[in-house]
Amino acid sequence: MVVYPNCKINIGLRILNKRADGYHNIESVFYPVPVCDILEITRQKGNLENNITFKSTGIAIPGEANENICVKAYQLINQDYALPAIDVHLHKQIPIGAGLGGGSADAAFFIKALNEFEELNLSFGEMHHYAKQIGSDCSFFINNKPALALQKGEELEPINVSLKGFHLVIVYPNIHISTAMAYGGVVPNAAGESIEDLIQLPIHTWKATIYNAFEAGIVKQFPVIGEIKNELYALGAQYASMTGSGSAVYGIFENKPELSNKFSNFTVFETLLN
Numbered sequence: 001m002v003v004y005p006n007c008k009i010n011i012g013l014r015i016l017n018k019r020a021d022g023y024h025n026i027e028s029v030f031y032p033v034p035v036c037d038i039l040e041i042t043r044q045k046g047n048l049e050n051n052i053t054f055k056s057t058g059i060a061i062p063g064e065a066n067e068n069i070c071v072k073a074y075q076l077i078n079q080d081y082a083l084p085a086i087d088v089h090l091h092k093q094i095p096i097g098a099g100l101g102g103g104s105a106d107a108a109f110f111i112k113a114l115n116e117f118e119e120l121n122l123s124f125g126e127m128h129h130y131a132k133q134i135g136s137d138c139s140f141f142i143n144n145k146p147a148l149a150l151q152k153g154e155e156l157e158p159i160n161v162s163l164k165g166f167h168l169v170i171v172y173p174n175i176h177i178s179t180a181m182a183y184g185g186v187v188p189n190a191a192g193e194s195i196e197d198l199i200q201l202p203i204h205t206w207k208a209t210i211y212n213a214f215e216a217g218i219v220k221q222f223p224v225i226g227e228i229k230n231e232l233y234a235l236g237a238q239y240a241s242m243t244g245s246g247s248a249v250y251g252i253f254e255n256k257p258e259l260s261n262k263f264s265n266f267t268v269f270e271t272l273l274n
Contacts (some may be wrong), residue, residue, distance in 0.1 A: 001040065001041045001042070001114045001116070001117045002037040002038065002039070002040045002112055003039050003112070004037070004038060004039070004109075005036060005037045005039055005102070005106045005108070005109035005110075005141065006032055006033060006034055006035060006036045006141075006144070007032075007035050007092075007094045007100035007101055007102050007105055008030045008031060008032050008033055008100065008105070008136055008137070008140065008243075009029070009030075009031050009033055009100070009168075009241075009243045009244075009250050010029065010030060010031075010099065010169075010207070010212065010241075010243045010244050011029040011031055011161075011195070011199060011210060011239075011241070012027075012028055012029055012030045012195040012198070012199065012206075012207075012210040012211060012212065013026060013028040013212040013213055014026060014027040014028070014037070014189070014190075014192070014195060014213055014239075015096070015183075015186050015187075015188045015189065015190060015212075015213045015214075015246065016189070016190040017188045017190055018188055019152075020120050020176055023136075023152045024152070024188060025150070025151055025152070026046040026149065026150070026151070026152070026153055027149070027196070027229075027263060028148075028149045028195065029146065029147070029149070029159060029161065029195055029196075030101075030137065030140045030146065030147050030149050030153075030267045030274070031143075031146050031161070031163065031269065031273075032144050032145065032146070032271075033168060033170070033273070034037070034267045034273075034274060035093070035094060035170065035271055036057075036093065036104055036272050037090060037091060037092055037093050037094050037102060038090070038091040038093070039088070039089070039090050039091075039106060039109055039113065039124065040088070040089040040090075041086055041087070041088055041110070041114065041117050042086065042089075042170060043085070043086060044085035044086060044087055045082060048083070049237070050078055050082065050083055050085065050122055051086075051088075052070075052071055052074045052075075052086055052087035052088060052091070053065075053086075053087050053088070053102065054066070054068050054070060054071050054087075054088045055056075055087075055089055056068070056069030056089070056090045056091070056092055057089070057090075057091045057092070057093040058090075058091045058092040058093050058235070059093065059094075059155075060092075060131075060158060061090075061092055061096065061097060062096070063082060064229060066102075066126075066255045069106060069107040069134060069135070070088050070090065070106055070107055070110040071088075071103075072107070072134060073107045073110050073111050073114075073130065073131075073134055074086070074088075074110070074114070076130055076133060076134070076203045077111070077120075077130060077212075079115065081118075081120055083114070083118065083119065083219070083263045084214070084271050086114075087136065088118075090106060090111070090259050094108050095172045095174075095248065096176065097175075097176030097177055097178065097247070097268060098172050098176075098244075098246070098247060099177070099242065099243040099244025099245050099246045099247065099248050100170070100244065100245075100248055101137050101141070101244065102132075102263070103135070104131075104134070104136075104138040104140070104141060105141045106141050106212065107131065107138050107141075108127075108131050108132045108136065108138050108139070108140070108141030108144075110258065111127050111130055111131060111139060111142070112142065113120075114126060117164070119158040119256060120213070123200070125141060127142045127205060128142050132145045132154045133272075136152040136153035136154045136268055137149065137153045137154070138154075139154055139156065140153075140156055143156070144159075144184070145158070146159050146161050146162070147159055148195070148196050148231055150239065153164035159196065159199070160200070160271035161199050161200075163203075163252060163273040164273060164274055165251050165272070165273070165274045166203075166238070166253065166254065166272075167252070167253040167254075167255065167256045167257065167270070167271075167272055167273070168250060168251070168252055168269075168270070168271050168272070168273050169232065169235075169237075169250065169251045169257060169259065169268065169269070170248055170249070170250045170254070170265050170268070170270075170271075171228045171232070171248065171249050171251075171263045171267075171268055172247065172248045172266060172267040172268075173222070173224050173228060173247055173248075173266050174266060174267060175222055175223060175224075175225075175246075176247070177218060177222075177235055177246040177247045178245075179245050180190050181245075182214045182218060182245030182246060183214075183245075184219070185214070185217020185218065185220070185221070186213055186214060186216070186217075188233075189213070194208070195210060196270045197221055198210050203238045203239055203252065204238055204239075205228065206238075206239040207233075207238075207239055207240075210239070210241075210244070211241070212242050212244075214242065214244070214245050214246060214252070215246070218242060218245075218246045218247065219242075221260070222246075222247060224248055225247055227269075228249045228266070229241070229242065229249050229251075229265070231262060231263075232249065232250075233251070234263070235251065235253075235257045236253055236254075237251030237252060237253055237257075237258070238252050238253060238254055239252045240252070252273075256270075
């Protein structure tokens with residue numbers, strides 16, 4: 001069985017306050033983007049015991065194979081269900097440490113694929129339950145529809161926003177930024193208007209009103225991120241922003257832009273939004 005885990009962008013990201021458990025409450029809009037990894041699940045021949053083997057190709061994934069997020073998802077579900085032995089092959093194309101949620105997407109799509117492949121008959125609620133235990137934004141990819149993300153990012157509410165027909169350019173400057181690094185430059189601030197309200201206004205207004213709270217601190221450390229954002233606006237983007245904790249920057253365009261060799265030193269994705 002082959003599935004295609006897609007990434008997401010954050011439209012705005014507010015860091016509201018720090019929680020008693022050490023995490024932060026946030027507000028952001030998650031929007032799915034058709035830039036994908038490739039994930040294959042097959043049964044192991046002749047091995048009936050609970051077991052998973054994992055291999056990856058494409059972009060190198062840090063850490064040991066048995067620590068991969070898909071393996072963790074298998075082990076989590078295997079506590080409740082007697083799963084057969086399977087082989088998993090992930091071809092990694094979504095950059096790591098870019099703020100695109102690629103790892104969380106892999107885990108969520110693995111849960112959905114395993115549910116179908118093994119006929120577990122898990123409900124969406126049950127799949128969300130497993131996904132929330134793996135990562136804060138992992139459960140978003142279960143429904144995989146635009147959502148308002150609250151609390152740690154795991155509490156999701158449907159939101160009426162459509163960018164269908166807009167062109168998206170994602171520029172990854174090949175800089176890996178950890179979540180811990182991103183939070184190190186942020187002072188929580190709950191003041192200001194909600195992204196939930198601001199995103200209902202025309203997209204050309206977002207530049208002045210919707211921001212990513214991580215961006216200013218990250219740009220101080222890596223000015224190239226700000227330069228990419230400015231270049232996307234110069235190319236005609238209706239809205240541009242760093243996504244998540246970075247370092248990828250995206251621009252939303254009404255018409256397909258002519259990039260020429262503007263970002264030849266970086267990894268670039270172009271796609272039409274659904």
